[in-house]
Structure formats: C-alpha cells, structure tokens
Amino acid sequence: EAGVTQSPTHLIKTRGQQATLRCSPISGHTSVYWYQQALGLGLQFLLWYDEGEERNRGNFPPRFSGRQFPNYSSELNVNALELEDSALYLCASIRWNQGGYTFGSGTRLTVV
Amino acid sequence: AQKITQTQPGMFVQEKEAVTLDCTYDTSDPSYGLFWYKQPSSGEMIFLIYQGSYDQQNATEGRYSLNFQKARKSANLVISASQLGDSAMYFCAMRELINQAGTALIFGKGTTLSVSS
Numbered sequence: 001e002a003g004v005t006q007s008p009t010h011l012i013k014t015r016g017q018q019a020t021l022r023c024s025p026i027s028g029h030t031s032v033y034w035y036q037q038a039l040g041l042g043l044q045f046l047l048w049y050d051e052g053e054e055r056n057r058g059n060f061p062p063r064f065s066g067r068q069f070p071n072y073s074s075e076l077n078v079n080a081l082e083l084e085d086s087a088l089y090l091c092a093s094i095r096w097n098q099g100g101y102t103f104g105s106g107t108r109l110t111v112v
Numbered sequence: 113a114q115k116i117t118q119t120q121p122g123m124f125v126q127e128k129e130a131v132t133l134d135c136t137y138d139t140s141d142p143s144y145g146l147f148w149y150k151q152p153s154s155g156e157m158i159f160l161i162y163q164g165s166y167d168q169q170n171a172t173e174g175r176y177s178l179n180f181q182k183a184r185k186s187a188n189l190v191i192s193a194s195q196l197g198d199s200a201m202y203f204c205a206m207r208e209l210i211n212q213a214g215t216a217l218i219f220g221k222g223t224t225l226s227v228s229s
Binding site for chain 1: 147149154155156157158159162203205210211214216217218219220221222
C-alpha cells in the first residue's frame with residue numbers, strides 16, 4: 001500500500017507570494033490533516049479535511065487555506081507569505097476517526 | 113495550558129542501554145488515545161506505538177513499550193537496547209476530540225534522543 005505522498009519536497013518562495021502544497025492520502029483514508037512544524041518547534045495543527053469539507057482549523061490566520069478533492073487528495077494554500085511561514089508542512093491521513101495517523105515526508109517551505 | 117508536556121529537551125544514551133522518554137498529558141475526555149512518533153532528521157514522522165485510554169495492558173511494539181500510568185496522566189516511552197539508528201526527535205501526541213465531527217492529534221514539543229557507541 002502506498003503511503004501518504006506530499007509534493008513538492010522543497011519549495012522556495014519570496015515574501016508576499018503564494019505557495020501551494022499537495023498531499024495524497026493512503027487509499028481508503030478520507031481524512032487529511034495538515035500540520036506546521038517551524039524550526040525547533042513541535043507540530044502545530046493547521047487544518048482538517050474530511051469528505052471534501054473543512055472540519056476544523058487551528059489557530060492560524062485566514063491566509064492559510066486549502067481544499068480536499070473528490071479523490072481525497074488535498075491542497076494547502078498559503079497566501080501573502082511571510083518569513084515566519086518558513087517551516088516543514090506535514091500532511092497526515094486516517095480512515096474516518098479510526099486507527100493511527102500516517103504522515104507524509106513533508107514539504108519544506110522556505111520564504112526569503 | 114499545554115495538553116502534552118515533554119520535559120526533556122534532550123536525552124543521551126549509549127548503545128544497548130534502555131532509555132525512558134517522559135510524557136504527561138492533560139484531558140478531561142474519558143476516551144483518548146496516546147501516540148509516540150519518531151522524527152529522524154529527514155523530517156518524516158514514523159509511528160511507533162499507541163495506547164488507548166481504556167487499554168488495560170501497557171502497549172508494546174518490539175523494542176518500544178509505553179509505560180501508561182492513567183492516574184498520573186503519564187505515558188512514557190521506553191526504548192530497550194538502544195541502537196544508533198534510534199537517534200532522532202521523539203514526539204508524544206494525544207488524540208483529542210476537537211468538535212462533534214472528530215478528532216485531531218495534539219503534539220508535545222518533542223525530545224531529542226542521541227545514541228552514542
């Protein structure tokens with residue numbers, strides 16, 4: 001079974017630009033979670049999607065947004081990038097409210 | 113208030129020794145799950161072990177065991193016979209009900225484990 005895949009692996013953007021990160025969950029997993037891990041910090045919950053709907057979001061400004069497609073893959077968009085958005089962005093998927101959370105390898109976003 | 117507390121920023125151990133990584137949690141939900149993940153320098157999060165709040169026995173997975181003390185709200189990870197490849201960041205996490213629709217994982221700040229030969 002293929003794991004959670006994230007693309008791109010690395011992304012370099014200029015302050016003020018927009019970044020788009022992608023996540024493909026494990027087949028059969030309907031829920032996708034996004035986390036931000038800034039350097040030296042733990043994982044902060046960003047967004048949760050299930051069945052195409054945003055179910056909850058963490059304490060992040062509205063310029064962090066995303067969507068989930070009919071095939072359950074997900075996209076995270078970060079608008080008006082700021083230097084402090086530089087972080088590792090991790091995506092995780094689970095079957096609806098069951099089982100463990102499987103993480104992808106992450107996208108390392110650098111804002112210059 | 114922090115929901116997951118990992119008080120050890122860094123731990124050092126020699127190969128073949130056992131090591132305990134501490135984790136305490138705070139929740140009023142009677143049903144919860146506790147997880148440990150390993151994060152090598154590559155960044156991926158590797159699931160290690162899970163303990164449900166109603167599980168009577170401590171969870172074990174190979175060299176990993178979870179010392180679950182419910183009354184003390186602690187869920188320490190024990191790694192037996194450490195190996196050089198165990199050097200990584202270790203995160204304790206709790207699955208928490210975040211609204212009526214479902215749950216999310218809340219993470220501690222992590223502990224860096226360094227294993228030396």
